[in-house]
Amino acid sequence: MSSNQEKIVECYTGNSEDGRQNYSRNDSLEFYYTKKHLDGLIKNTDRVxxxxxxxxxxxxxxxxxxxxxxxxxxxxxxIDTFNKKIRESGVKNLSCQVGDATDLENIANDSFDVVLCLGPMYHLPLEERKLVFAECSRVCKTGGIVAFAYITSIGTYAGACVYDDWRKTYPNEKTNDYILNKGTDDERPELFFFTMPEEMESIAKEQKLTKIKNLGTNFMCFMKIVNDMTDERFEVLRPLHDKMCEHESCTGMAGHALLVCSK
Incomplete structure (x- = not known):
């Protein structure tokens, strides 16, 4: 069980995740590029x-x-909301269950072709992230795909330093220590945890996972600019954002990123 489970549950209680992909344009980019990075990796014969x-x-x-x-x-x-939507939609190949990413006790070894971990890394310290990597590797078939979404420390902090509402506060010595040294949020240090692409790849290697790609999905330094742009202006920016999400040299400056591996 994750050590901060109560805090995670408290964070999400009353805060609807349903429709988060449309909260803002910056939020929508995380979902758009996650799907784009997974294009061609999920087949119609796969268990996901x-x-x-x-x-x-x-x-x-x-x-x-x-x-x-x-x-x-x-x-x-x-899970209650997801199940309700499944019933109402009539989709037959979807199911869901309550479970802890650090201990997938109800999931058999080597049982899925694709394993997507698209949230737990945001809320777990290093040692518990390693448990999740191990569980994802365990339940994935040999030759399968495993993907991990995560929040970068440098990209997040740099974004806060240039964001209009925050740059009077950031940078500061406390945040230097929390984000850069401890890898955790300065305001909610037991709830949000940050990492960097190299650390994620190192953990994957420990689990005998082979990196396919490690790319950004959105960039906090663009957050306010992106959210305030007209649709027409954003379309002019999109080719730059596309390139930033295509090149691993930019990943450390992302807000959110996705590591995709094979087992």
Missing amino acids: LEIGCATGYYGFYYADKCKEYVGVDLMDFH
Whole structure:
């Protein structure tokens, strides 16, 4: 069980994850580029497991692109919402269950072709992130795909330093210590945890996972600019954002990123 489970549950209680992909343009980019980075890796014959499935955004997106999709989430109220949506939609190859990413006790070894971990890394310290890597590797078939979403420390901090509402506060010595040294949020240090691409790749290597790509999905330094732009202006920016999400040299400056591996 994750050591900060109560704080994670408290964070999400009353804060709807349903529709988060449309909260803002910057939020939507995380979902758009996550899907883009996974293009071609999920086949219609695959069993797909998503850990941290929330209320089923990716599940419904991939339902007609795979054989079976199983979601796992720590929050029973997320699973209740997801199950309700499954019943109402009539989609037959979707299911979901409550579970802890650090101990997937109800999931058999080598049982899924694709394992997506698209949220737990945001809330777990290093040693517990390693447990999640181990569990994801365990339940994935040899030759399968495993993907991990995470928050970068440098990209997040740099974004805070240039964001209009925050740059009077950042940088500061406390944040230097918390984010750069401890890898945790300065305001909610037991709830949000940050890492860097190299650390994620190192943990993957420990689990005998082979990196396919490690790319950004959105960039906090662009957050306010992106959210305030007109649609027409954003379309002019999009080619730059596309390039930043295509090159690993930019990943450390991302806000959110996705490490995709093979087992």
